Amino acid sequence: MFERPVSHLAIFLVFHQLMLLGFFFAMRSCENFKVAGERQTHPKRKRNMVIRKDGRILPHSLPRLHLADTIAITFEYQKHDKRNDTVTQWRTGDSTYCLVVVSAAMVRQLEAMGASESDFIYKFKGDNGRTRDFDSATALRMLRGFISSVDFKGLGLDSKRIGLHSLRSLAAMAMYLNSVPVYTITLLGRWSSDAFLRYIRK
Secondary structure, eight states, X not given: OOOSOGGGHHHHHHHHHHHHHHHHTTOOHXXXXXXXXXXXXXXXXXXXXXXXXXXXXXXXXXXXXXXXXXXXXXXXXOGGGOEEEEEEEEOOOOTTTOHHHHHHHHHHHHHHTTOOTTSBTXXXXXXXXXXXXXXXXXXXXXXXXXXXXXXXXXXXXXXXXXXXXXXXXXXXXXXXXXXXXXXXXXXXTTOSSGGGGGGOOO
16 A cells, blocks of 8 residues: 555654644644744643543543544644633544544554653654654655645646645635634634735635
């Protein structure tokens, strides 16, 4: 099924998980990948991910975490000194793109690594068994590599103009195209104004 060597599957799995999380929560790249330098917006930690079933918080160590109803992420520090903003997403039932299932897998992987509650979600175990950080430069190379492998020109895309921040603009556009109310887009993307409108393409 996979054309790439099995030894590379771990990094592709983590890439898939972090990208989906970034899309569904309209994240900035510094929120789900390791970036160079200091940012006002902080990356998410294991403690920021709260998974619930029937309204009850489930422990991260629970084996059947993937059967939960919701995943809530608390954004502790954001732009404009906005703090502790929590956004919740419900399970979709989709085997590949259900954010609850993906988030549960991420949390369980962190648990298996012995990660603490303050560890960042971009940590993963590499092929040599050592803990690594998934940095934004690697993520950008992989994203552009994927775009280049498809008919990106036929789709009206330019791989050189695609960046990790495209996830945030893509989230806004996807919600708009699916007739999501403006106030919901603003709340989910944690926009303090109608600034998200600049992401809407004609």
